[in-house]
């Protein structure tokens with residue numbers, strides 16, 4: 001690792017003209033080829049953490065490298081990792097809730113007793129969560145530090161809360177979790193321990209946390225805990241955080257779950273009844289006043305929450321649960337759909353029907369949420385052709401039409417109950433060619449207003465007993481689509497991402513479509529080639545049609561109120577109050593999208609506009625003439 005880093009430094013000092021991402025890739029490959037045991041020891045993503053670690057913790061070694069400030073600035077720019085992570089204009093942070101029983105037990109769903117249902121302890125976000133006791137404050141702090149170490153701006157943060165089914169957790173826990181998320185983004189407390197350190201060999205090494213002076217004596221979790229106090233609290237409760245201790249503690253329960261003698265929910269109830277977790281859980285409660293106080297603080301803090309995403313199931317989406325999610329500050333809901341075929345849903349023991357899924361869509365859209373669904377191919381009982389038909393229904397039938405889709409194949413993991421069907425020859429993974437063909441067909445069927453955000457689940461190959469292990473599945477699909485890119489309309493493949501854009505090269509297009517209960521207008525700024533620089537989702541609700549679909553009144557606003565469900569402008573993240581030349585976020589694209597949406601709503605006879613603003617964007621909408629009004633901000637038309 002050090003040799004590779006010093007070669008990069010030497011090239012920067014020599015003012016080499018060839019230093020770019022391609023050059024860096026070649027250098028990394030060359031260093032790996034040179035290793036004697038053919039083990040990969042240099043990884044691009046580890047170079048920057050390694051450099052920062054040496055600079056902070058091994059000053060003699062760092063000084064021997066003789067790096068002046070200019071060289072360091074160039075080095076950091078070059079090593080900035082994963083530009084996509086903030087290319088959409090926002091730094092995304094995924095946090096995981098604690099293990100908890102799920103009120104369903106779907107056949108394909110992993111049963112890792114160390115995790116909330118459906119997640120695996122080998123997934124990167126899950127490893128971070130475990131290392132931080134699933135504490136939202138510690139998870140966000142650790143991720144902010146890692147992103148900033150990688151050179152990303154973190155002024156605008158989207159928080160994604162994953163783990164089992166949100167609505168299954170007690171409401172007091174939900175309030176506490178969200179209060180702590182907002183506190184972590186809003187206060188200036190640094191993070192001083194975490195899994196992101198890279199040792200000299202390039203391996204990820206958990207760093208020792210700083211213990212509270214005098215040892216871990218703090219037993220009460222408080223609403224103003226520092227990172228060290230909060231960490232000491234979990235330590236004092238006796239909750240382990242090292243992977244070895246966690247694996248040892250879970251071993252017997254996991255064996256029983258895999259053997260089918262204990263269910264995941266029973267195992268998790270046992271875990272939550274242990275003295276350690278009972279003690280920790282006592283402090284995991286908060287009031288609405290506390291949540292709202294931290295919302296308020298975030299409106300003026302250095303970092304703002306520009307999106308809060310919550311994951312739940314369609315059968316738990318009701319007007320009441322939607323109101324609670326909105327009150328928490330949620331702007332987008334991730335919902336596991338998996339299939340619209342009632343026979344496939346039943347075969348996989350999903351406790352939901354196609355009709356109930358349609359109701360959930362109507363409720364979420366009535367409340368203005370962005371609807372992000374999970375959809376699976378290759379489920380038990382399906383076929384490649386049936387999957388294609390099912391997906392076409394999802395993206396074109398007015399009862400559904402999601403805004404975003406996580407589209408991924410079912411894979412077999414050892415802890416899932418699908419193992420038995422596999423053993424009996426009732427389920428088999430699609431061949432690679434069949435799978436890519438389905439995903440190509442689905443991508444081409446996706447309309448201009450839908451974004452395919454992912455094509456695989458982040459499950460490590462060693463956990464997959466059967467099914468796709470290729471992490472570059474999406475690239476394989478794109479390669480097959482290469483000659484048909486002109487036909488692709490879905491959002492992600494058209495995003496300008498981090499590219500600069502000139503306002504003069506953009507035109508405003510409107511794609512309109514009907515759903516059951518609303519007329520939707522998708523306004524998009526596009527280049528002549530169809531690349532997308534920003535968009536707005538305008539929803540014009542019909543209260544009677546919504547009521548007919550849901551079976552009860554469900555509109556959270558007064559009649560004749562239109563709803564802006566999303567405004568998104570691409571471009572590299574520029575700091576709040578600063579301007580980056582050419583960056584789309586500062587070309588006034590958002591403001592003109594809002595004005596066009598207001599014009600369309602006025603013409604359609606609506607008297608006011610609501611916007612489902614996130615907490616951190618409320619000040620922006622006030623400058624556009626919106627006023628705070630309960631769950632939304634409103635503007636007369």
Ligand code: SF4
Pocket residue numbers: 102103104105106109110117118164165313336
């Ligand atoms: S509802 Fe979701 S988390 Fe619960 S068992 Fe089904 S897939 Fe797993």
